[in-house]
Amino acid sequence: MRKVYLDNASTTYVSSEVLAEMLPCFNTIYGNSSSLHGFGREASAIIDRARDRVAHAINAQKSNEIYFTSGGTEADNWAIKGIAHAYANKGKHIIVSSIEHHAVLDSCKQLEKEGFEVTYLPVDKNGLVNIADLLHAIKKTTTLISIMAVNNEIGTIQNIKAIAKTAHEYGIIFHTDAVQAIGAVKIDVQDMEIDAMSMSAHKIYGPKGAGALYLKNGVRIENLMAGGNQERAKRGGTTNVPAIAGFGKAIEIAVRDLSINQQKLKTVREYFITKVKERIPYIQVNGHPHQKINGTVNISFDMIEGESILMLLDLEGVAVSTASACTSNSLEPSHVLRAIGVPDELAQGSIRFSFGKNISKSDVDYTIDVLEKAVAKLRGISPITKAGRK
Amino acid sequence: MYSQQIIDRFKNPKNAGSLRGANGVGKVGNAACGDIMKMYLKISDEGIIEDAKFKTFGCCAAIASTDVACDLIKGKTIDEALKVTNKDVFNILGTMPAHKIHCSVLAEETIRDAIEDYYKRREKANKAK
Numbered sequence A: 001m002r003k004v005y006l007d008n009a010s011t012t013y014v015s016s017e018v019l020a021e022m023l024p025c026f027n028t029i030y031g032n033s034s035s036l037h038g039f040g041r042e043a044s045a046i047i048d049r050a051r052d053r054v055a056h057a058i059n060a061q062k063s064n065e066i067y068f069t070s071g072g073t074e075a076d077n078w079a080i081k082g083i084a085h086a087y088a089n090k091g092k093h094i095i096v097s098s099i100e101h102h103a104v105l106d107s108c109k110q111l112e113k114e115g116f117e118v119t120y121l122p123v124d125k126n127g128l129v130n131i132a133d134l135l136h137a138i139k140k141t142t143t144l145i146s147i148m149a150v151n152n153e154i155g156t157i158q159n160i161k162a163i164a165k166t167a168h169e170y171g172i173i174f175h176t177d178a179v180q181a182i183g184a185v186k187i188d189v190q191d192m193e194i195d196a197m198s199m200s201a202h203k204i205y206g207p208k209g210a211g212a213l214y215l216k217n218g219v220r221i222e223n224l225m226a227g228g229n230q231e232r233a234k235r236g237g238t239t240n241v242p243a244i245a246g247f248g249k250a251i252e253i254a255v256r257d258l259s260i261n262q263q264k265l266k267t268v269r270e271y272f273i274t275k276v277k278e279r280i281p282y283i284q285v286n287g288h289p290h291q292k293i294n295g296t297v298n299i300s301f302d303m304i305e306g307e308s309i310l311m312l313l314d315l316e317g318v319a320v321s322t323a324s325a326c327t328s329n330s331l332e333p334s335h336v337l338r339a340i341g342v343p344d345e346l347a348q349g350s351i352r353f354s355f356g357k358n359i360s361k362s363d364v365d366y367t368i369d370v371l372e373k374a375v376a377k378l379r380g381i382s383p384i385t386k387a388g389r390k
Numbered sequence B: 001m002y003s004q005q006i007i008d009r010f011k012n013p014k015n016a017g018s019l020r021g022a023n024g025v026g027k028v029g030n031a032a033c034g035d036i037m038k039m040y041l042k043i044s045d046e047g048i049i050e051d052a053k054f055k056t057f058g059c060c061a062a063i064a065s066t067d068v069a070c071d072l073i074k075g076k077t078i079d080e081a082l083k084v085t086n087k088d089v090f091n092i093l094g095t096m097p098a099h100k101i102h103c104s105v106l107a108e109e110t111i112r113d114a115i116e117d118y119y120k121r122r123e124k125a126n127k128a129k
Helices: A016-022 A038-057 A072-086 A102-113 A131-137 A160-169 A241-256 A258-279 A306-315 A335-339 A361-380 B004-011 B060-073 B078-082 B086-093 B098-128
Strands: A066-069 A093-097 A117-121 A142-146 A173-177 A196-200 A211-215 A283-286 A296-301 A350-354 B024-030 B035-043 B049-057
Touching: A016 A241, A038 A066, A038 A241, A066 A072, A072 A093, A072 A102, A072 A142, A072 A173, A072 A196, A072 A211, A093 A102, A102 A117, A117 A131, A131 A160, A142 A160, A160 A173, A241 A258, A258 A283, A258 A296, A258 A361, A306 A350, A306 A361, A306 B004, A306 B060, B004 B060, B004 B086, B024 B098, B035 B060, B035 B098, B049 B060, B060 B078, B060 B086, B060 B098, B078 B098, B086 B098
Parallel strands: A093 A117, A093 A142, A142 A173, A173 A196
Antiparallel strands: A066 A211, A196 A211, A283 A296, A296 A350, B024 B035, B035 B049
């Protein structure tokens, strides 16, 4: 059976270039990068190089502004809780969007239990935060604003620079979750005035278990992980050398190949949407019409439920996801689709197709064939009907 | 996550579709919550369920549960059908993720709703006579 992987926003495979970078770190350069001896120094050199690569990829002023973590979730947790705590004497109010990843939202909920106040900004029907809403939410006690660069479910790209500028006008720190943005849009932390930024390796053909927090020098943060002097005493825990080596290589390639990958994905996206619209009635493409990344397409199929679409596609070898993999065990419709005003009934029938850089036209055509059949089959047994439906 | 029985039922449901001449139709759930189950029954004058069909909006477990529920009541008397519970559905489908067990409960409720509809229709018909 043909296998088509269209869930690259959940995770990607590790590219061969990245894997080659990682392999020696398992059994050749295996020292603890904190050790003083030669084995340790060798490992430490690997980490330094990875740090330089990450810093270069996002145009950080200095490599020491990169702190490696276990991934995007840890970076988000650390940024939200660590910055909020570090500035708690100044104020206890933070602002995030309502469509953030749960790593941010759940961190906020923890802070609320501790007595912090959190404003969850609404977004418009395309998923964009409105600057006027942001201005309205800012208080004297606001210390942190966190808005994701690219949404993981619908791919909408926020106006990060404008949001960061707004934050700075009021002396507020700005953090962004850029997990879905790296490799999809150009990120320049200096130009975009980003103070803190979360990144992950496994969305960009790197390994799972590695990510980083960019933290501009001068921004204070309370530690999340106690227990060692790693990462300049900010993040305890033995450095995951193979994964970090892979992350460094992956981000270097992601930025190097950004425009060629995006050009290709744009063609794929447009072709896919056009064909699906031609062949399947009663659908809605969610997200911004043009201010969005090319790899992610979110479609609601009316009258049927998403998980059953996913399973029928899976039975034909096509892997997609409903909303996001992180919430697929929940019965609630996606919080992102709710925030952009998709009715619950329609949101229940939503599928995220996220294309990888190696997608072929024949894979796209196969997916459309399988999708058309799956939707027709499920609509055939659906108790919901629309007059004039095909 | 899903048992092979659920996958098989989901892929090739035996009882999907509507039923011409149905004299009891039940419907439970709502789309916002992710499940709507509709069941069509053809019940003989002697109170035997001659045929049962379903239409379901929902996940694999929801579709498989209603399909199994139809099988469980076909050929049975109304009283026997009312004794069918979600456990019977569950037993046929094998292991089900904990958050999907409500699908088997909804299937049980759909049977009851369809039978209730049958009684209502009969009462109405009797009054008309």
